[in-house]
Amino acid sequence: MHIPFGDFKRQYFELQRELDDAVLQVMRSGAYILGPAVKGFEADFAAYCEVPHCIGVGNGTDAIQLGLVALGVGVGDEVITVANTGVPGTAAIVAIGAIPVFVDVDPVTRNMDPRCIEQAITPRTKAIMPVHLYGLMADMPAILAIANHHGIPVIEDVAQAHGARLHGARAGSMGAVAAFSFYPSKNLGAIGDGGAITTTDAGHDELLRKLRVYGWERKYYSTVDAGMNTRLDEVQAAMLAVKLRYLDASTARRVKIASYYCEQCADLGLILPTTPAGYEAVYHLFVVESAHRDTYMTRLKAAGVSTDIHYPMATHHQPIYKRYAPNGGLAVTERQAQTVFSLPNFPELTDSEVEFVAQTVRSVAATIEAK
Ligand SMILES: Cc1ncc(COP(=O)(O)O)c(C=O)c1O
Structure with missing residues (x-):
């Protein structure tokens, strides 16, 4: 058996008729930019996130960049964030001439550690950006309490946590922007x-809405600076509207697979993901930790199970971002970069594939323990 880490085609084929129809409808409509499909999806996604406003843009990195601009972040301003992601947030901060200030993560939740924020705040801090990594929300109540005390806005990076909740509140509804x-x-x-x-x-x-179209207030009339061309396109919006209808079901499947892995791998000495009380995780990724990561990954691959690392190099160790490394480093972030790896977890995995992954992890663990 070969288990892929992900397989975009499976989801497409499951929804093929609806997705094909959605695309055809856009093509036949002749409305290709900021038309009814984007408008409809924005309304649906705002309702899903339980917020009044949603603005579709070209990608998640642009969403962060424009979100920061909307909060007034500009050249020389500091943004407090984490260093255990794949760098897009940092790229967005640096693209507008601002400075990322990295703080460490909590060893259990792997999200921004609120205990590290206070000492990172300076008069130049203009925003705090937690990332809801792997599908679990950061400790927003604690982060917001510090941020509000200092009058600093919070921007949530929700790229990995659509639909997650904390004490009932949806990811993307708690910060000033998300x-x-x-x-x-x-x-x-x-x-x-x-x-x-x-x-x-x-x-x-x-x-x-102005910033995503060059800063136009209306066609050919610019009133705001730092505008870009970054629009969600009609074809993508039409397909996203279809997929949004299935999001809760596919999240439930991810959660079920994650629970099964946790149950099957509880006694192997792996550090498993933890969901603290009051949190509803959506398991974008199923990430475990082991000092024997490389052996696990090699042996799992040999047995037919694909894995991946999220993420192999902390942002403050990246060649171009080393200049932002904090004095003394980031102990938890750095340790986890050496030990984390991810097992396949996507909704279209079959039960027998999920069982095969868990059994293979168990067999590999036995060979490692026997060493
Ligand atoms: C945590 C996080 N933030 C931001 C992004 C950027 O999203 P995009 O690739 O759509 O620009 C990603 C995904 O790649 C991500 O995982």
Whole structure:
């Protein structure tokens, strides 16, 4: 048996008729940019996230960049964030001339550790950006308490946590603005690039709608700076609207697979993902930790199970971002970069594939323990 880490085609074929119809409808409509499909999807996704406003953009990195601009972040301003992601948030910060200030993550949740924020705040701090990594929300109540005390806005990076909740609140509804990616592997994934920003603030909504079209207030009339061309396109929006209807079901499947892995791998000495009380994780990724990571990955691959590392190099160790490395480093982030690896977890995996993954992990663990 060969188990892929992901398989975009399976999801397409499951929804083929509806997706094909959605695309054909756009092609036949002749409305290709910011038309009814984007408008409809924005309304549906805002309702899903339980916020009044959603602005579709070209991808998740642009969503972060424009979200920061909407919060007034610019050249020389500092943004507090984490270093255990695949770098898009940092790229967005640096693209607008701002400075990423990295803080460590909590060893259990692997998300921004609120205990590290206070000492990172300076007079130049203009935003705090937690990332809801792997499908689990960061500790927003603690982060917001510190941020509100200092009058600093919070931007949520929700690229990996569509539909997650914390004490009932949806991911993307708690910060001043929130950025989503619809990259194909995401829990809600397009067939290409896509992104969105959600906000509860009508002023941010109005500004972001200008920022995504060059800064135009109306056609050929520019009133705001730092505008871009970054629009969610009609074809992607039409397909996302179809997939959104199945998001809760596909999330439930991810959660079920994750619970099964946790149950089957509980006694192997692997550090498993933890969902603290009050959190509803959506398991974008199923990430475990082991000091024997490389052996696990090699032997799993030999047995037919694909794995991946999210992420192999912390952002402050990346060649171009080393200049932002904090004094003393980031102990938890750095340790996890050496030990984390991800097992396949996507909704279209069959039960027998999921059982095969768990059994193979168990067999490999036995060979490692026997060493
Ligand atoms: C945590 C995180 N933030 C931001 C992004 C950027 O999204 P995109 O690839 O759509 O630009 C991604 C996905 O790649 C991500 O995983």
